[in-house]
Amino acid sequence: MTTADAVEEQLQVDIGGMTCSSCAARIEKRLNRIEGVTAAVNYATEQARVTYPPGVTADELIAQIEAAGYTASLPRSKSPSDSPSEDDADTRSDMRSVRALRDRLLVSTLLTVPVIVLAMVSALQFRNWQWLSLMLAAPVVVWGALPFHRAAWTNLRHGAATMDTLISVGVIAAFAWSLYALFVGDAGLPNMTMSFNLTPDRGGGQHDIYLEVASAVTVFILAGRYFEARAKRRSGAALRALLELGAKDVGVLRDGQEVRIPIESLSVGDHFIVRPGEKIATDGVVDDGTSAIDASLLTGESVPVEVGPGDSVVGATVNAGGRLVVRATRVGAETQLSQMARLVTEAQMGKAPIQRLADRVSAIFVPIVIALAVGTLGFWIGAGEPTSFAFTAAVAVLIIACPCALGLATPTALLVGTGRGAQLGILIKGPEVLESTQRVDTIVLDKTGTVTTGRMTLVAVHPAADTTADDVLRLAGALEDASEHPIGQAIARAAAERFGTLPVVTAFENRRGLGVQGIVDGHAVVAGQDRLLVDAGISVPRELGDAHSAAEDLGKTAILVGWDGLPRGVVVVADTVKPTARDAIAELRALGLHVMLLTGDNERAANNVAGEIGIDDVIARVLPEDKLAVIRRLQDEGHVVAMVGDGVNDAAALAQADLGLAMGTGTDVAIEASDLTLVREDLRSAADAIRLSRRTLQTIKGNLFWAFAYNVAALPLAAAGYLNPLIAGAAMAFSSVFVVSNSLRLRRFRASTGAIEAGARTRNGIASRRQAQV
């Protein structure tokens, strides 16, 4: 994926052959050495994100990575329009490498078990048993540990050392010592026996062999690598699932005939058919037909949304109702699905500052450990201990030191956390966002579209003395049915809901800025502002005037209605509060956040809404351009501020906030400006997003602590000769598995939004359907 920029370009490169986070650090260092190049290499996703100046080419970057001893290639665009065979090839090669690792592990395990049993149980040590052990252990050390030797050799040629160097040196050292003892020392004698201890044998001499150490360490580390590889595949599954959501082919209308074409041949402006049960091929606008769309795959919202001509539909959602003809508006990488996938990938590519520290540490760790092992060897030899003991202690140091778990700590947690977020409709933009969610203490909610639905709904009808509310609503609704204004639509929708079919309007006239007028059921009806009624020769009585101004004071919109020369009533419409807003505020409070409401309405209206949802702190009369200033002021007061907004007019404030959350289906501007995008319109997902981000960060910190603590605690033990290399190898593999499974716990993260009350959702569904139909 190459995106052209004014000065520099960005490139994503697939890297093969990385075996530990040190490899990632090395490639990164090498790329960053080129002038103007900034690279971030992620071990978990096996990808690098490189920003480079115009003077540098992609081929040069790839050559640099290959010169470091790894494979590099430009990834294919992973848009839903990718042909299935390419996706399959990707998955197949992934599976092949995991399977190859599994075969290596299985064969090595089968060969190693008898070696360990023979070494541990003296009673089973028959005449010349040690030579059988050698036969079994040799393939494990040579072929089983080949990936480690190969990586160590590649690194050595470039004057570098990684985790593989440690493992390779440790295994070869144990094996070489055994060969020496067997062929030169006394260990090869037919009646040799040996006993197994948890700590190395101080009295040992040249008759001890460590074949079981060499092969068992290989098996344990292979097992760790295998589980890692499987977890990496599994945690990437969420993203793969997201990309696989898209339809593969589509029926396009060409000269009135339906032609079936692959999805990648679809272009903007094409009209395509979506049958019931089919996935919508790409983002578009409905041209013909009405249906219910199930967007749950994309948003997690389980109630289908009704759509009709003129409504926008999103690719990869499922047509649950009738046949639709849709005009494509966005294809390929431009679709909402692709944008979501890109956001997730970018978040996974980035690195938390804490991870960079871990990378730096592991890059200098290896040479230090090798020096420590040599120092240990020297110390015990100098102290007069048998060479075999000194040697065992040195090998234990090499093996215990591998900080593989350290390198896995951040990427695995980030992969699983962002993957789970994507499933819940929460898109986390990058790892630095996680740190912000931990620090925020204040959350500012934009009123319209965030706390409220952003759609006008009828809230009250005040009839004049000699008129009924039903009459007012029926005639006003019938008149407004011809109007396209959102306020008019809200009245028409409410009337249609109450009375079913509405009378027909004739001589309809839209008086721009004032209201509408027309003939309904033989009555000359006017609906709009008081000036319109005055123009029609109708004077507004005091009680209707009071109802009008009371509603306007509360930030609602009041429409005066009159017919046949007389005032008949006031219809009040307003943007209603989302049914789950109150619960969401309570959840945000429970997270320790101070909740504030930001709105352009007057104080009374703002307080009215705030009271309804349980917010005490309101900032009213804020113009869109002043939102930014409000966030700045709060930050100047020492608060760490999160902002939830619904898009374009909040973009600046979202970017200024320490943590920006964009609501709704995410306009491009909102996504760019925010740190977290909430695909669902439910405000409770804001609380979920913060909880998930905090949990992910906690997991990362926990992982780092355990990986570090483990290495630091075990090294002195190994150097002091209190750790058998066999135990060291097992413990090391265990720490990797621990870190990976700790990260996988994030997959069980539960969102509170699952408990949306069904009635509320149905009401929303009906509202949107009516609006769509008008």
Place this chain on the structure above:
Amino acid sequence: MTVPVKLAGFVVLLACVFALGAGLGALVGPFGNPDPPAHVVHTP
């Protein structure tokens, strides 16, 4: 610095560390070993 120079430097460093370890071991060891080497003379 070229790779061979770097590697040679590292090997020399390792040799020094080994010598340092051995020297240190000879000075403070063997602790915890019940059988002292033959050259250690016990005095009542």
